[in-house]
Amino acid sequence: MEQEVELDALIRQRIRGLRLARGWSLDALAARCYLSPSTLSRIETGHRRIALDQLVPIARALGTSIDQLVEPGEDEDVVIRPHPSSHPGMTTWLLSPERALRGTTVAKMRVTPEHRYDPGDLRVHPGREWFTVLSGTARLQLAERTIIVGEGEAAEFSTMVPHAITAVDGPVEILTIFDHDGERAHLHPGERPADGEGA
Numbered sequence: 001m002e003q004e005v006e007l008d009a010l011i012r013q014r015i016r017g018l019r020l021a022r023g024w025s026l027d028a029l030a031a032r033c034y035l036s037p038s039t040l041s042r043i044e045t046g047h048r049r050i051a052l053d054q055l056v057p058i059a060r061a062l063g064t065s066i067d068q069l070v071e072p073g074e075d076e077d078v079v080i081r082p083h084p085s086s087h088p089g090m091t092t093w094l095l096s097p098e099r100a101l102r103g104t105t106v107a108k109m110r111v112t113p114e115h116r117y118d119p120g121d122l123r124v125h126p127g128r129e130w131f132t133v134l135s136g137t138a139r140l141q142l143a144e145r146t147i148i149v150g151e152g153e154a155a156e157f158s159t160m161v162p163h164a165i166t167a168v169d170g171p172v173e174i175l176t177i178f179d180h181d182g183e184r185a186h187l188h189p190g191e192r193p194a195d196g197e198g199a
Contacts, residue, residue: 011069012046015043015044015069018063019044033057035058088115089111089114090111090112093109094106107178108174108175111173113167113170117141122141122143124160126159127159127160128156128159129163129178130177131149131165132176133150133154135151136168136173137169137170138165138174139168140155140163142163143162
């Protein structure tokens with residue numbers, strides 16, 4: 001019973017929150033879902049039970065679905081506690097919860113001068129990649145071009161160009177976003193989410 005009361009209150013908060021996010025008055029939403037403003041007000045404030053035949057037009061008017069309005073509130077831990085994965089010259093922390101991946105992976109990487117690449121082994125894969133330098137200086141190799149990216153700067157590039165990121169004069173820490181192909185190309189098997197997770 002208590003869970004039903006909590007869910008009922010959450011639905012009311014969502015209706016009011018979505019209405020206010022659109023900048024609509026009670027009158028404006030009421031006109032869109034064919035309810036009287038007083039009925040809508042009583043629904044939002046909990047002075048009237050929400051009937052299914054009212055919820056359908058309210059959801060439609062707010063541009064959402066009944067499923068989204070009535071899904072239980074998430075009580076799971078929202079803090080991500082990444083574990084480092086180290087390889088010679090590079091440590092990676094995955095910052096995307098595996099269950100929530102939507103084709104992209106956010107990672108923090110610490111690259112030291114020990115991390116080197118063979119010019120004939122530059123990675124190529126479909127898509128684009130983005131990173132920003134948190135501290136230190138990064139060297140972005142794009143085929144024959146060498147680009148220095150300093151602290152606070154960011155880079156975005158086509159990953160169809162052979163590429164590699166190394167450190168300049170000491171460690172560099174970057175925050176990067178990979179798409180699915182970039183994740184496969186750059187992360188070691190133990191660092192990657194298993195196929196099908198987060199899909």
